[in-house]
Amino acid sequence: MLNRGITAVLILASALVLPVAMLAQQPAQQSQQSSTPAVSDQDIQMLRADIRSQRKQIIAANLPLTDAEATKFWPVYDAYMQDVRKNADARVALIKEYAQNYDTMTDAQALSLVKRWGAMDQAFINTRVSWMPKFEAVLPGKKAALFYQLDRRLSALIDMQMMSLIPVIKQ
Numbered sequence: 566m567l568n569r570g571i572t573a574v575l576i577l578a579s580a581l582v583l584p585v586a587m588l589a590q591q592p593a594q595q596s597q598q599s600s601t602p603a604v605s606d607q608d609i610q611m612l613r614a615d616i617r618s619q620r621k622q623i624i625a626a627n628l629p630l631t632d633a634e635a636t637k638f639w640p641v642y643d644a645y646m647q648d649v650r651k652n653a654d655a656r657v658a659l660i661k662e663y664a665q666n667y668d669t670m671t672d673a674q675a676l677s678l679v680k681r682w683g684a685m686d687q688a689f690i691n692t693r694v695s696w697m698p699k700f701e702a703v704l705p706g707k708k709a710a711l712f713y714q715l716d717r718r719l720s721a722l723i724d725m726q727m728m729s730l731i732p733v734i735k736q
Contacts, residue, residue, distance in 0.1 A: 620719055621646075627715055628708065638712075639705035645696045652689045659685065660731065665733070675734055689720075 630638055666674055701709045
């Protein structure tokens with residue numbers, strides 16, 4: 566069932582990763598080329614809106630819902646994604662901070678970033694766990710479990726792609 570959505574997942578992951586990677590690589594590139602254009606907050610916001618839409622399309626294509634289930638599920642999903650968006654906003658802010666300090670990062674800044682990234686990971690886990698009963702209330706068990714799988718896979722793909730393109734801390 567997931568095969569028809571795999572291309573869309575890869576496109577989604579790539580779409581998220583490109584501007585984030587550009588943000589993280591920007592300081593290193595600017596020291597080599599002063600003409601490198603910056604990625605604006607508006608660009609990031611437009612891309613994130615597109616990603617949210619693609620993510621929803623992937624869920625819809627891979628989670629078979631009856632009309633009655635869909636009527637109950639999508640409002641819960643939309644509210645859940647608003648909470649997820651808060652976590653994503655914090656990640657973007659942290660990545661921007663990392664990019665701004667990439668060339669001059671101190672040991673204290675590096676440790677602070679790692680600790681805050683861990684706290685963000687935990688916050689996202691807490692968000693996901695807190696929403697489980699709400700999804701279970703609107704979907705039968707197997708469909709709720711399928712949604713959890715799809716949601717985690719999409720998140721993992723996005724995270725893996727994002728992290729693979731952000732340069733590691735300079736020594």
